């Protein structure tokens with residue numbers, strides 16, 4: 374599971390941060406919410422859903438990774454060398470694997 378905050382929508386109420394400070398935080402200058410983790414630990418999935426639902430502006434989006442993802446991954450063919458090279462180059466642009474959801 375991943376969770377993202379639409380920072381253009383965030384109303385800076387801080388409700389999500391108060392509910393789950395290990396997942397959400399507020400930016401120093403303006404109080405806009407950010408997500409602190411790239412992926413949500415399994416143990417916190419239910420808590421994240423609960424924290425997201427009362428957001429007054431619906432700025433929090435929970436992205437479930439379901440069985441469909443696993444099926445798709447196993448059905449994918451082995452990448453061609455060119456495709457593997459393209460993925461490797463892309464990874465170098467993002468060496469930490471960070472997805473931008475800070």
Ligand code: SF4
Nearest residue numbers: 383384386387389428
């Ligand atoms: S609950 Fe919603 S509006 Fe309030 S800080 Fe979190 S994301 Fe922003």
